[in-house]
Amino acid sequence: MSIPFRNALKVLPLMAASFSLQAATLFTDENAPVLGAEPPVAVQPAPQNTANAQLLLQIQQLQQEMQMLRNVVEQQQQMISQLQKDGRDRYLDADRRLSDLSKQVSDLRDNKVVASEPDDSSSVLPVVSGTAKEAYQSAYALVKQQKFDQAISAYQGFIKNYPDSSLLPNAYYWLGELYMVKNLTQEAERVFLTVVETYPKSRKVPDASYKLGLVYARYGQMDKAKAQMNEVKKQFPKSTASKLADQFLDAQQK
Amino acid sequence: MEFKKYSKTLFFGATLAVLAGCGGNDAVTQDDVNASTDGQVQPVITSDGSNGDSAVNGEQLGQEAQNLQDQASSAIAALPEVETVYFDFDTSVIRDDSREVLDLHVAYLNANPAQNVVLEGHADERGTREYNNALGERRGNAVKNYFMVQGVSADRIEVISYGEEKPAVIGHNNAAWSKNRRVEIKY
Amino acid sequence: MPFKKWIKAAAFTLLCVTQQAVADLTIEITQGNDRATPVAVVPFAWLGQSPLPEDVAQIVSDDLERSGLIRPLSRSDMLSLPSQKSEIYFRDWSLLKQDYLLIGQVRPSVSPGVLTIQFELYDVVRQTRVLGEVISGKVSELRSRAHYISDKVFEHLTGIEGAFSTRLAYVTMRKDEAGQNKYELKVADADGRREKSILTTYKPILSPSWSPDAQHLAYVSFETGRPGIFIQNVYSGKRRQLTAFKGLNGAPSWSPDGEKLAVVLSKDGNPELYVIDLNTYKMKRLTKHYAIDTEPEWSPDGERIMFTSSRSGGPQIYQLDLVSGETERLTFEGNYNARARFSPDGTEIYFVHQKDGIFHIAAQELANNRLRILTQTPLDESPSVSPNGSMLIYATQEGSRGYLGAVSVNGQIRYRLPSQRADVREPAWSPFLTN
Known part of the structure; x- marks a missing residue:
């Protein structure tokens, strides 16, 4: 212990080391001639020690001041980068909304009536919050990539996370489609019924009604299926679903 | 065993400070270089030649004599009564009201050149222990620097920080905390 | 909704089963989670002679409860104490609103001083075994083995690696x-x-x-x-x-x-x-x-x-x-x-x-x-x-x-x-x- 410690004493604070020289010489050199009568003393009448102490305290103060300023600089740096980020996010958000809008406009111009094609939902439905819409779209992207299992969880997550979204009936509808693909017919029936009964005004109702017909057919309940298809034709005569119902009924005739 | 070998390596090359204690000029220069690179102050006094030192010393010595006279011979031998100075929360800046006490200790140390001193730095219990250790040490070093610039050599001063581990007053209120943020000057 | 009485400030103290020095730290749960999964941890059957120094199921139960994510059923509320599948009446456990059931047995092994511990976790709703393992250890290692079981059960139920053995x-x-x-x-x-x-x-x-x-x-x-x-x-x-x-x-x-x-x-x-x-x-x-x-x-x-x-x-x-x-x-x-x-x-x-x-x-x-x-x-x-x-x-x-x-x-x-x-x-x- 004693050896390393003594050695360690050597590595002194820097100011300390330089002043230690001064002090050590002072006390080992008692017989040194007093040269104080020379100009240096006359020029500098203030006691050196007090001056040193003053300087020390001033340095302390300066250090404190520096720290304070550093704090201000760092805070502002942080604030600036936050503002930059906010600005960028805001721009990207506005940009995305604009391009969405222009797409909707051109879609409307091209199609006049919106067909119940898979990707209609995003263009037809009105204001949807950015995140809900993104979640919906990423779920739908999975459908397109035929990643059905992932798509199912994505839609389930969407339904759970955005219970107030205007895209909810669409999400249910697509979930039903996916269940049909996975042969989960009962689950499919449940969600198609949800669309029809809970969201009667949704644009997905004709499609969901038609799909219910297909569900009954899968059960082998052909009479019920036909009745459902006729109901679709009656209720939504101009819809794509009506045409599809026609095709179904035709196929049954043969 | 393993450690001893290790400590040698660690301390290798750190011989300068001892030289400084002996009064070698080289050591001063070396330390000056370190001082500036460290963002620390340049020492007030620099030496540039063989007789530069003696001029400074002479001046110091004269100052010393004057100090002693001011203190009156009775005070020279007596230990200053107050041996604790206090600090504000999360700072190591010496308060104005501490300077009088510290000056008495400087006078005592300068009058008794063989006397060494230990500065115990402390913090109150608030905040983290390691940070408080560092804070206690900075408080000790603040007093050490104050002593040094007034002529007490560094090798007579040892600083130990106990952080928040040794409160002077037990309690969880401002009164207790203000008594615990302190440096104790021990002979 | 169920078992509201359990929730919050359910302070309890770990009891020392053995004559070991009394542990210095005790645990008091001050705030739990209302949505914790209900799990019945049934006392493990001991098929040996002299009493065991540790209650394995109690250690597991305490571990799981401390996590806040799992709510073990109080033993006094249990209607039966099964230790193997044939003894389980799932309807009882669903009446008690338990999602999962942990049962087990401890028995002496062929080598002296070494115990075999078998544990099984059942899904009460699906009535299926979802986890099960046979492990062994010395009598002095019972606490470690119990923490191991806690780790396994916790990970299965929460998807988070258990840290009870730390x-x-x-x-x-x-x-x-x-x-x-x-x-x-x-x-x-x-x-x-x-x-x-x-x-x-x-x-x-x-x-x-x-x-x-x-x-x-x-x-x-x-x-x-x-x-x-x-x-x-x-x-x-x-x-x-x-x-x-x-x-x-x-x-x-x-x-x-x-x-x-x-x-x-x-x-x-x-x-x-x-x-x-x-x-x-x-x-x-x-x-x-x-x-x-x-x-x-x-x-x-x-x-x-x-x-x-x-x-x-x-x-x-x-x-x-x-x-x-x-x-x-x-x-x-x-x-x-x-x-x-x-x-x-x-x-x-x-x-x-x-x-x-x-x-x-x-x-x-x-x-x-x-x-x-x-x-x-x-x-x-x-x-x-x-x-x-x-x-x-x-x-x-x-x-x-x-x-x-x-x-x-x-x-x-x-x-x-x-x-x-x-x-x-x-x-x-x-x-x-x-x-």
Whole structure:
């Protein structure tokens, strides 16, 4: 212990080391001639020690001041980068909304009536919050990539996370489609019924009604299926679903 | 065993400070270089030649004599009564009201050149222990620097920080905390 | 809705089954989670002669309850005590609104002194076995085996790796008969049991830090009269002093590979961070500033070191990128943020945060700098994260007595580990045990 410690004493604070020289010489050199009568003393009448102490305290103060300023600089740096980020996010958000809008406009111009094609939902439905819409779209992207299992969880997550979204009936509808693909017919029936009964005004109702017909057919309940298809034709005569119902009924005739 | 070998390596090359204690000029220069690179102050006094030192010393010595006279011979031998100075929360800046006490200790140390001193730095219990250790040490070093610039050599001063581990007053209120943020000057 | 009576302030004390020394720490759950999964942990059947020293199912039940994510059924509410599948009446358990059922058996094995433990977890709704294993261990290892079962069940039910088989290191301080402050460095199981003192001294002990293999502790001891950094093998007790520099020797922190130790030394005049290579004993200084730099913590990837610095006045958390050498300030809220710890995935930090003069433990997501305050007591310090990242243990005070508190990183679950006899402080949660 004693050896390393003594050695360690050597590595002194820097100011300390330089002043230690001064002090050590002072006390080992008692017989040194007093040269104080020379100009240096006359020029500098203030006691050196007090001056040193003053300087020390001033340095302390300066250090404190520096720290304070550093704090201000760092805070502002942080604030600036936050503002930059906010600005960028805001721009990207506005940009995305604009391009969405222009797409909707051109879609409307091209199609006049919106067909119940898979990707209609995003263009037809009105204001949807950015995140809900993104979640919906990423779920739908999975459908397109035929990643059905992932798509199912994505839609389930969407339904759970955005219970107030205007895209909810669409999400249910697509979930039903996916269940049909996975042969989960009962689950499919449940969600198609949800669309029809809970969201009667949704644009997905004709499609969901038609799909219910297909569900009954899968059960082998052909009479019920036909009745459902006729109901679709009656209720939504101009819809794509009506045409599809026609095709179904035709196929049954043969 | 393993450690001893290790400590040698660690301390290798750190011989300068001892030289400084002996009064070698080289050591001063070396330390000056370190001082500036460290963002620390340049020492007030620099030496540039063989007789530069003696001029400074002479001046110091004269100052010393004057100090002693001011203190009156009775005070020279007596230990200053107050041996604790206090600090504000999360700072190591010496308060104005501490300077009088510290000056008495400087006078005592300068009058008794063989006397060494230990500065115990402390913090109150608030905040983290390691940070408080560092804070206690900075408080000790603040007093050490104050002593040094007034002529007490560094090798007579040892600083130990106990952080928040040794409160002077037990309690969880401002009164207790203000008594615990302190440096104790021990002979 | 069911079992509301259980919820909140369900304080309980672990009972000592054996004649072992009474554990120093007890556990009181102060806040649970309303949505915890109900699980019935049925007492395991013992098919041997002399009574067992430990109640395995009780240990498992206590572990799971402490997690806050699982709500074990009280034994007095159980209608039957099955220990194998043929004895289970699922309808009973669904009537008791239990989602899962854990049953098991302990029996002597062919080799003397060794026990075989079989456990099975059943899904009550689906009436199927979802987990099951046969393990063995000596009588003296029963607690470890029980924690192993807790780990398995917890992971199955929550998807989070269990951390019940881990340890805590902490420092206790109390006055001895002569009125002297007696400090002890202690190691206990994560549930506070099987406490062992690994160092006793009459000078302060600080900052225990686990090596990544959970075999060693680095810590600061003032036993020589000044602070020094020591490294001690937790199992053999063998130790050595690593540093004895003039000034501070503090805040050791292991690199994730266990090869280096980040420390704080003030040998050059100011508290600065250094890294010591534990193979070559070469040192490298990382910081150089007249302010305080202390409390280093390695990032989980080993590429950064986070630390507390007062370079901007009060303490704030900074991060030094060891590759680029750049330093970045991480905390901006409030004027006192110190002693930060990383979450195991490196996405969050936990630290001591002062707000309105009160010191709390706070969490901050690094991606968005969002800060949330996790604790409610006034003098909280020393947060340490469980290796699965789900709980924090920290030191706090009540009256003049220091004790350990635990809180989940989402702030929803709380328990405390007070000691009847001593001040407890400086907790450090071990990494996962490798053996």
